[in-house]
Amino acid sequence: MNPLHLPWLELSIAVAIVGSAIVSRFRDPNRAYHWGLACIGVSFVCTLWAWLVYYLGVPAEDVAKYSVQSRLLGARIFEFDELSAPLVPTVALLHFLTALATARTKMRRYSFSWSLAAEAIRLATFSCVQPSWMLVGLLAASTLPPYVELVNRGRPTRVYALHMALFVTLLVFGWAAVDSAQGDISSIRAQLGTILLMAAILVRCGTIPVHCWVTDWFEHASFGIAILYVVPLSGVYAAVRLVLPIAPELVLRSIGLMSLATAVYAAGMSIVQRDARRFYAYLFLSHASLVLVGLELRTPLSLTASLCLWFSVMLSLGGFGLALRALEARFGRMSIVKYQGLYGHSPSLAVCFLLTGLACVGFPATVGFISTELLVDSAVEFNSLLCVAVLAATALNGIAVVRAYLLLFTGARHVSAVSLEIGVRERIAVLTLAALILGGGLFPQPGVSSRYEAAEQILERRERAKIAETGQAPFRGRTAHK
Amino acid sequence: MPDIDQVVKSLGIVVVAAPLLLTIVLGISSLVGRKLTEEATTRLGHATIVVGLLASITILGIMLAGGSRHIPIELGNWVMIENHHHEHIYHFSVKLVFDRLSVPFAILSLLLSGTIGAFASQYIHREPGFNRFFVLYAIFVLGMIVTSLAGTIETLFTGWELVGLSSTLLVGFYQERPAPPRNALWVWVVYRVSDAALLLAAVVMHHLRGEGDFDKFLGQRPWPEQLSSLDPLYSLDPRQALLVGLLLLVAVAGKSALVPFCGWLPRAMEGPTPSSAVFYGALSVHLGTFLLLRISPLLDLSPGLSAIVVILGLTTAVVAHLAGSVQTDIKSALSFASLVQVGIIVTEIGLGLRYVALIHLLGHACLRTLQFVRAPTLLQDYRTLENAIGEHLPHGRTGIERYRIWLYRWSLERGYLDPLLSEYIVFPFLRVFRWCDGMERRWTDFLAHGASRHSDQVPSRLGGIDELA
Numbered sequence A: 001m002n003p004l005h006l007p008w009l010e011l012s013i014a015v016a017i018v019g020s021a022i023v024s025r026f027r028d029p030n031r032a033y034h035w036g037l038a039c040i041g042v043s044f045v046c047t048l049w050a051w052l053v054y055y056l057g058v059p060a061e062d063v064a065k066y067s068v069q070s071r072l073l074g075a076r077i078f079e080f081d082e083l084s085a086p087l088v089p090t091v092a093l094l095h096f097l098t099a100l101a102t103a104r105t106k107m108r109r110y111s112f113s114w115s116l117a118a119e120a121i122r123l124a125t126f127s128c129v130q131p132s133w134m135l136v137g138l139l140a141a142s143t144l145p146p147y148v149e150l151v152n153r154g155r156p157t158r159v160y161a162l163h164m165a166l167f168v169t170l171l172v173f174g175w176a177a178v179d180s181a182q183g184d185i186s187s188i189r190a191q192l193g194t195i196l197l198m199a200a201i202l203v204r205c206g207t208i209p210v211h212c213w214v215t216d217w218f219e220h221a222s223f224g225i226a227i228l229y230v231v232p233l234s235g236v237y238a239a240v241r242l243v244l245p246i247a248p249e250l251v252l253r254s255i256g257l258m259s260l261a262t263a264v265y266a267a268g269m270s271i272v273q274r275d276a277r278r279f280y281a282y283l284f285l286s287h288a289s290l291v292l293v294g295l296e297l298r299t300p301l302s303l304t305a306s307l308c309l310w311f312s313v314m315l316s317l318g319g320f321g322l323a324l325r326a327l328e329a330r331f332g333r334m335s336i337v338k339y340q341g342l343y344g345h346s347p348s349l350a351v352c353f354l355l356t357g358l359a360c361v362g363f364p365a366t367v368g369f370i371s372t373e374l375l376v377d378s379a380v381e382f383n384s385l386l387c388v389a390v391l392a393a394t395a396l397n398g399i400a401v402v403r404a405y406l407l408l409f410t411g412a413r414h415v416s417a418v419s420l421e422i423g424v425r426e427r428i429a430v431l432t433l434a435a436l437i438l439g440g441g442l443f444p445q446p447g448v449s450s451r452y453e454a455a456e457q458i459l460e461r462r463e464r465a466k467i468a469e470t471g472q473a474p475f476r477g478r479t480a481h482k
Numbered sequence B: 001m002p003d004i005d006q007v008v009k010s011l012g013i014v015v016v017a018a019p020l021l022l023t024i025v026l027g028i029s030s031l032v033g034r035k036l037t038e039e040a041t042t043r044l045g046h047a048t049i050v051v052g053l054l055a056s057i058t059i060l061g062i063m064l065a066g067g068s069r070h071i072p073i074e075l076g077n078w079v080m081i082e083n084h085h086h087e088h089i090y091h092f093s094v095k096l097v098f099d100r101l102s103v104p105f106a107i108l109s110l111l112l113s114g115t116i117g118a119f120a121s122q123y124i125h126r127e128p129g130f131n132r133f134f135v136l137y138a139i140f141v142l143g144m145i146v147t148s149l150a151g152t153i154e155t156l157f158t159g160w161e162l163v164g165l166s167s168t169l170l171v172g173f174y175q176e177r178p179a180p181p182r183n184a185l186w187v188w189v190v191y192r193v194s195d196a197a198l199l200l201a202a203v204v205m206h207h208l209r210g211e212g213d214f215d216k217f218l219g220q221r222p223w224p225e226q227l228s229s230l231d232p233l234y235s236l237d238p239r240q241a242l243l244v245g246l247l248l249l250v251a252v253a254g255k256s257a258l259v260p261f262c263g264w265l266p267r268a269m270e271g272p273t274p275s276s277a278v279f280y281g282a283l284s285v286h287l288g289t290f291l292l293l294r295i296s297p298l299l300d301l302s303p304g305l306s307a308i309v310v311i312l313g314l315t316t317a318v319v320a321h322l323a324g325s326v327q328t329d330i331k332s333a334l335s336f337a338s339l340v341q342v343g344i345i346v347t348e349i350g351l352g353l354r355y356v357a358l359i360h361l362l363g364h365a366c367l368r369t370l371q372f373v374r375a376p377t378l379l380q381d382y383r384t385l386e387n388a389i390g391e392h393l394p395h396g397r398t399g400i401e402r403y404r405i406w407l408y409r410w411s412l413e414r415g416y417l418d419p420l421l422s423e424y425i426v427f428p429f430l431r432v433f434r435w436c437d438g439m440e441r442r443w444t445d446f447l448a449h450g451a452s453r454h455s456d457q458v459p460s461r462l463g464g465i466d467e468l469a
Helices: A008-023 A029-055 A060-065 A069-073 A084-100 A112-126 A133-141 A144-152 A158-180 A188-205 A212-220 A223-230 A234-243 A249-272 A276-297 A300-331 A347-360 A367-382 A384-409 A424-442 A445-469 B004-031 B038-066 B102-123 B130-149 B153-171 B179-209 B214-218 B238-255 B264-270 B273-294 B296-301 B303-325 B330-350 B354-389 B405-412 B414-448
Strands: B070-082 B088-099
Touching: A008 A029, A008 A084, A008 A112, A029 A084, A029 A112, A084 A112, A084 A223, A084 A300, A084 A424, A112 A133, A112 A144, A112 A223, A112 A234, A133 A158, A133 A234, A144 A158, A144 A223, A158 A188, A158 A212, A158 A234, A158 B414, A188 A234, A188 A249, A188 A276, A212 A223, A212 A276, A212 B414, A223 A276, A223 A300, A234 A249, A234 A276, A249 A276, A249 A384, A249 B414, A276 A300, A276 A367, A276 A384, A300 A347, A300 A367, A300 A424, A300 A445, A300 B070, A300 B088, A347 A367, A347 A384, A347 A424, A347 B004, A367 A384, A367 A424, A367 A445, A367 B088, A367 B179, A384 B179, A445 B070, B004 B038, B004 B070, B004 B088, B004 B130, B038 B102, B038 B130, B088 B102, B088 B130, B088 B153, B102 B130, B102 B273, B102 B354, B130 B153, B130 B273, B153 B179, B153 B238, B153 B264, B153 B273, B179 B238, B179 B264, B238 B273, B238 B296, B238 B303, B264 B273, B264 B330, B273 B296, B273 B330, B273 B354, B296 B303, B296 B330, B303 B330, B303 B405, B303 B414, B330 B354, B405 B414
Parallel strands: none
Antiparallel strands: B070 B088
């Protein structure tokens, strides 16, 4: 048996599901940590291998031979295309690094069992390449583990539950309407469905005025779980798979305008925050909205920019979140009102904090630089005001990041009787992300080329949907193996 | 016999690679927690700067010997996107230009950086921030070299950002004191505005010409020759030229501390003296004027833009002179003295005196570096002079004393420029967003049926073991 022909993607999801079941039996947090970390690690290796198989060009039929999903589900639903191939291992990597960097003091609070369950849902979502009920179901299901997290922690759930109930309702009704139109995307039913789907995605992405659940979520969830729920940008994935191929221009323009307003608003809000978590939440909202802005423009360049920015957000905001989480593990919830003077305790953490923060805002030599350049370049061709707004958001985010850095790490030195230096596991996690951020920033061509291919594929899908509307070809997604 | 072009290209790469190597070695060793010793850091710093300086001087020699005034070095596309028809839909090319503007500025940057590197290795010897200083120093030198040799506006922007970040962090170098971090944030905000304007100008240039390449935008005439009707820029609408020019002028004003952004320069003096000397007194403050010289063909196209440049330069010189007259500490006085000269240089550029401006810039940078480096021993120098002449040095009246008291106060408050920016831009911005924050709180409290913000209970300072030194 050729190991390249094994269904590694399915294995990664299966490992996460089985791991979740096993870890849920352990009461000892230390044991749960070791087993949980092992399962998340194995799952990550499987996704990495699946990505390698995809890029080596192994024919889909060879992989399908050993696949069990055709037998179980009647069709191959979970597979890779240009868009999802690098996303899935990145999501798995984020889970692995977050688990790895969990401090001993936080092990009891961090539920590895629910984290594995959420990872399984997320990996399945990101490998679901066809717009289908399965994808809709997975997106709906992904809202449950965070709810359980809030309940388990005894925190208020109303804000989260109300928004997610709205999201799931809009998503289900929207897709039901689109599905019932049977490929006729110009029908009233399909158009109504698209509008409902758009609304669902705006809720999930935290676009104003339905963004408050994101800040509330960061207020109440454990930080690691909070990062993992939002940073992979499942809402953007839903937009690309469900809305972008069929949405009329008006819908896309509405998404773009609202996202642009959110990007600037959230960037401004991040500057006035007094709590580090809320600052992070607004920073995330601003970047997630910038990704949506790129999608709305519908040109190959803007889509490439958007997809590059998506990657940059995952890596840099993931790393930034882990650096902030490492601080929280030592000092508790961090206020950014007064200067805390933490540099002396952990210079490495300060450097990683600044590096990942600057990568978010597109500083040269980091992964965010070229994506911001591409986004600004594509925005100016579309509308100069759009370009000004994107630049304003980027500039404000940059100010917010350095302000947070100065408030947390400078000022009169904080005195402690114990060492507060960054731990080995945290260092590995943050340095891995830092290496990816710098590597992607210094050698961006492979990443950009891959995202351009994905952008072309998305636009091709949209074209096919338009052709299907005129009856020349059926509306179907395409799964490409190189 | 090696091809002369190939030699120049190799030397050009060495000029950029030397500070890049310094940045990589110091940066990575710090990131992984394996800092170099002071001696190794100093030696590496000296070696890389000397190599870069020798390479750039050799290039200057080759240019003078061969009579070439403009040597572009294409390093290829850093990023390129091609469609299925193999047409470029995007490219980010890396190109260096060696001409009469970039070579003197690069040599100046390396020369002063090298001098200050040697000075700093003694000045901050055994200080806790030694390694941090040299990491930022390396980033600064790299940024200066990339900016001065940039052949495309995207490359220039890369260097510009590196200079901005390193300068900001150096202003906040003495981070345990209260003032430096605050001033660093102010400097950073001004730099971000400047960066955004530059990026916007770059994008508009790209949009108008499809190229960010200076040669293709401004024409291939060697600097500082006037525009001719054959140059691509000549076909540009004067309004378009004015738009690009104004955006660039905002970038220049931010970086060179021109009115209304001149308040950041005295704030930047919170940094250690070596960084004040080289970064704000000599190099960083001239970066804006360098950009203005680089895009000076644009000024030929728009007399209105030239007039604005002249007015801006003169205003800055006058404000800086008045503010500098009433300063009571040597570094602030020197910073305003620098600003007076920068204002005059900007005026010269606006008047089309480009060689004069370049020579003024080079001479001023060297003089000011010397003055800044001597600043900590000013009293000692005075005493030596007074001992030598056998009497007290004459204390001249400041010219401002002759004016009315309000002008004195106006000068003392540095033209009220910082309060104006705070009152009309910063505070309204903060008020609007704080109001939004309050409204969000009311909304989430309503949805949650109670207090929704756990963060309200977070103390503003770290608790428990929090004992501030």
